[in-house]
Amino acid sequence: MTTIVVTGATGRVGRHVVDGLRAAGVTVRALVRTPDLAGFPPDVELIKGDLYDPAAVRRAAADVDAAFLLWPSFSADGAADVVAELPRRVVYLSSLSAPSGGVWADVEELLRDKDWTFVRPGGFAVNAQTWAEQFRSGDVVRVASPEAGRSLIHERDIAAVAVLALLNDQHIGQTYDLTGPEVLTQAEQIRTIARAIGKQMRVEALTDAEARQAMLDLGADPILAESSVAYWASLVDNPEPVTTTVTELTGRPALTFAEWADEHADEFRVLSAAEVARRYVDALSTGRLDQALALLAPEVVRVAPLETGGEEIEVKGADAILENARRLNADIEYLGVHIVGPLLLDDHFAVRFTFDQLNVRTGTRSQTTKLSLYTVRAAQITREEVFYYTPPHV
DSSP, X not given: OOEEXXXXXXXXXXXXXXXXXXXXXXXXXXXXXXXXXXXXXXXXXXXXXXXXXXXXXXXXXXXXXXXXXXXXXXXXXXXXHHHXXXXXXXXXXXXXXXXXXXXXXXXXXXXXXXXXXXXXXXXXXXXXXXXXXHHXXXXXXXXXXXTOEXXXXXXXXXXXXXXXXXXXXXXXXXXXXXXXXXXXXXXXXHHHHXXXXXXXXXXXXXXXXHHHHHHHHTTOOHHHXXXXXXXXXXXXXXXXXXXXXXXXXXXXXXXXXXXXXHHTGGGGSOOXXXXXXXXHHHHHHTTOHHHHHTTEEEEEEEEOGGGGTTOOOEEESHHHHHHHHHHHTTTEEEEEEEEEEEEEETTEEEEEEEEEEEETTTOOEEEEEEEEXXXXXXXXXXXXXXXXXXXXXX
């Protein structure tokens, strides 16, 4: 059976690549930094490691037939050592701008000695998520060059082409330029999202200086911030092109930005406490810890006296809560969990968990039942108080 390793597997495109490969009956191996947050089904083999570490890539790529490569840096420094560890067959997520040079062109050049396919998308529709906080907090979205025309592509279409390329050798040596099916200005994109969530929004233009600073505040490289602002300005008079590659390869129309907005509408509106509760429980029930953690406030507090010798010690922040869980469960394998809830009251909800567990050190099998009481503020879980019916294994 074919085995394919996916890098960037938990990302916007990579997760859909994993889904597509699984649907095709392929054995999938994913290189991930934090396996317990990956949220993949048990049939996905998880290899812990960083893409920038050639040794980790070597482990992940051992005895595989092909690789999906995403290089997340704005520089190709270190990429040569990583590429050397990949199998001969590689599908690389490049960029429509690769012919103009830059990191995407550099990585493409490193792959020329392999059986390569270059998937070159234009702008990602999912990057519109940077406006989500403005949608949630008010009725104005401030954006650089509102009349810039973009042909944004749905991340599922990028993944669909990548999966086709990974599964069929006829795509070896091919370069695929991918866009969405239409050009929309940034103002039109904002109005499309507003329709999807049923909210009136106004659009205001950022100055070039404000737009650069906004990108810097998000952690962007200064060179990238400068070039991005200039690029958006150029699209006012020279909009991005539209290709038909997605339709030609998949046999179906490319997904529109309106379809993307409908799928992602909840990210742009304030969820009620009931919606947060249901999403949290659904995520835990399906093993999607990453989705559950996304509902926690940055400074979430967890109080569980029986885990701390009876003292009411607060554990603050998702990272600290995860580390506490790893400590408690170092010797525990969970065989199953039964969840009752959520039980809702105003901005609180309760969930009862009953865990069937095995102590791998002693071989003892047991059950632990706990009740967690959660507090929701501004669509985020801000507090968890834990009460055990049976003592935790510490």
